[in-house]
Amino acid sequence: MMRSAAPLLQLEGLTRRFKARVALEGLNLAVGAGEIVGLLGPNGAGKSTTFQLLAGLLSPDSGRVLFEGRPLSLHDPALRRHLGIIFQRGSLDDLMSARENLRLGARLYGLTGARAHERVEQMLRLIGLEDRGDERVSTWSGGMRRRLELARALVHQPRIVLMDEPTQGLDEASFRSFWSHLRALRDAEGLTVLLTTHRADEAEMCDRLAVLDAGRLVATDTPAALAARVGGDILTLEAREPESLAAELRQRLGLEARVVEGRVQVEVEQGHALVPRLVEAFPAGRLASVSLRRPTLADVFLQLTGRVLGADQPTAEPARRSRRR
Numbered sequence: 001m002m003r004s005a006a007p008l009l010q011l012e013g014l015t016r017r018f019k020a021r022v023a024l025e026g027l028n029l030a031v032g033a034g035e036i037v038g039l040l041g042p043n044g045a046g047k048s049t050t051f052q053l054l055a056g057l058l059s060p061d062s063g064r065v066l067f068e069g070r071p072l073s074l075h076d077p078a079l080r081r082h083l084g085i086i087f088q089r090g091s092l093d094d095l096m097s098a099r100e101n102l103r104l105g106a107r108l109y110g111l112t113g114a115r116a117h118e119r120v121e122q123m124l125r126l127i128g129l130e131d132r133g134d135e136r137v138s139t140w141s142g143g144m145r146r147r148l149e150l151a152r153a154l155v156h157q158p159r160i161v162l163m164d165e166p167t168q169g170l171d172e173a174s175f176r177s178f179w180s181h182l183r184a185l186r187d188a189e190g191l192t193v194l195l196t197t198h199r200a201d202e203a204e205m206c207d208r209l210a211v212l213d214a215g216r217l218v219a220t221d222t223p224a225a226l227a228a229r230v231g232g233d234i235l236t237l238e239a240r241e242p243e244s245l246a247a248e249l250r251q252r253l254g255l256e257a258r259v260v261e262g263r264v265q266v267e268v269e270q271g272h273a274l275v276p277r278l279v280e281a282f283p284a285g286r287l288a289s290v291s292l293r294r295p296t297l298a299d300v301f302l303q304l305t306g307r308v309l310g311a312d313q314p315t316a317e318p319a320r321r322s323r324r325r
């Protein structure tokens with residue numbers, strides 16, 4: 001499918017405070033037609049606030065949202081019908097079947113009769129649940145429900161779908177299945193997607209990411225370009241006394257070592273060359289294990305903000321020099 005770079009959705013200087021607390025500070029972001037863009041950040045970064053501003057559940061203190069260059073007002077149904085929304089808590093009616101949920105979704109947007117029927121069946125097929133459509137959704141697994149949420153958000157054929165933490169709580173298999181259906185729908189319907197996430201694996205699936213930290217945009221780029229900002233490899237060392245090991249790595253070997261969630265982490269150019277040196281420098285009693293891997297988006301986030309993605313607290317090493325670039 002061809003993707004155009006012209007922005008379908010534009011966020012301009014979006015700012016929202018809750019009393020003295022700034023939840024979002026001057027967010028600028030353009031989302032092109034056909035793109036899957038992820039807002040990535042830990043708890044409290046401002047993702048849900050952004051989502052609520054877009055969904056029309058909150059109004060901004062300043063800034064605006066444009067859809068195809070036109071300001072998106074909270075109460076303009078003509079524009080709002082171009083949006084499909086998946087809330088974090090979900091909006092399915094448990095007492096209804098999947099088909100009934102989809103029909104209700106269609107009716108809310110004025111889609112009835114044969115056209116509604118056709119669209120409901122098409123959506124059930126696209127999410128691979130056409131055989132289960134008459135079952136009550138209360139009996140369904142979390143993964144099946146999330147796929148149905150997706151179908152329900154898209155039943156009126158919106159141009160863009162907003163999803164707040166769409167795969168929260170899903171296991172690996174359901175996560176994969178949700179994303180393969182989302183991609184298929186994007187290709188089949190020319191859909192544009194803006195989602196929030198604090199999962200590094202989900203962020204990897206997006207075409208482009210906007211990294212948020214404490215209400216501010218700290219980077220926007222493709223996942224690959226962001227990952228490339230962390231040069232080389234990530235070495236993770238397990239030790240009984242991680243803090244003292246990190247200090248020694250810094251002093252003796254001049255490495256940029258930090259403690260992340262109880263393990264020592266080092267970012268190095270040539271990880272495999274360093275492993276034997278480490279094993280030699282530190283006797284077996286001090287070093288329980290050494291592992292080497294390529295950087296993930298969680299490492300990128302740590303480098304950009306000094307914070308662990310998915311955690312509420314700063315890393316256990318506040319004294320380290322700031323790595324904000």
Ligand SMILES: Nc1ncnc2c1ncn2[C@@H]1O[C@H](COP(=O)(O)OP(=O)(O)OP(=O)(O)O)[C@@H](O)[C@H]1O
Binds near residue numbers: 022023042198
């Ligand atoms: N209704 C509200 N009243 C007061 N403070 C709020 C409100 N909503 C959000 N905040 C604050 O604004 C900041 C941003 O919150 P937001 O919910 O947007 O973060 P988030 O990135 O979505 O986090 P999470 O992943 O936990 O949902 C936080 O400090 C939060 O406490």
